[in-house]
Amino acid sequence: MILWFTIVQLVAACGVGLLCIVLGLAGRRPSDLSVGGLALILLLLIAQVVIAIVAPLAGNPPSGSALEYWVYLVSAVLLPPAGVAWALIERSRWSTVIMGIAALAVAVMVWRMHVIWTVQVA
Template sequence: MISWLMLAQAIALAVIGAAVAIVGLARKPFNDWVFAGAAIALLSLVVQTIASVIAPLLGAGPTGDLLEYWTYLITALLIPPAAVLWALVDKKGEWSTLVVGVGILACAVMVYRMHQIWFVQVA
């Protein structure tokens, strides 16, 4: 696993999530920019998934629990589409944009935790 990639991803997701959450707190409706933020979050998680499959094959496996890592990763992959689905169903609602922002922030926290599982813990 690439340490700088995971940390850069966590920071980028935190910035995107915070920006979308601020837009949501301003009660702006769900729009293409919010959707783009969620799409970028999902794309970065797909890249992370590909890297997570390749790294153990090259001998760079996690030092922590592999099941816990994959549970975090799969859950993080489900959050952006679920948040966007919520926002599309509740498009005229006041909180749909905030839900997407909080979902992206949750992904940032999960990526940081995945970094801890992969690099810090000793099995």
């Protein structure tokens, strides 16, 4: 993984997560702002998939379990669409909060992926 890209993903996911939670607790229903934030997170995760495919070929293999890394990555890619689907089915303030929780969960998963890729000794 690339450190600066990991930091970009963490800042985006934490920012969108906190924004969605604040908007939801303020009584706002899902809007273009909250759904667009999750779309941004999804685009960053898709870029991470490409990086994870190219990095080992370029001589940057994970130091931890590649299987564990890919399970985290696939799970993280599934969270934003699941949060948006929930928001489109149930258009309430709580679905906005759920999108925020999904974004914060992605942030935790991205950090764990970084640890698996760089810190662990195989």
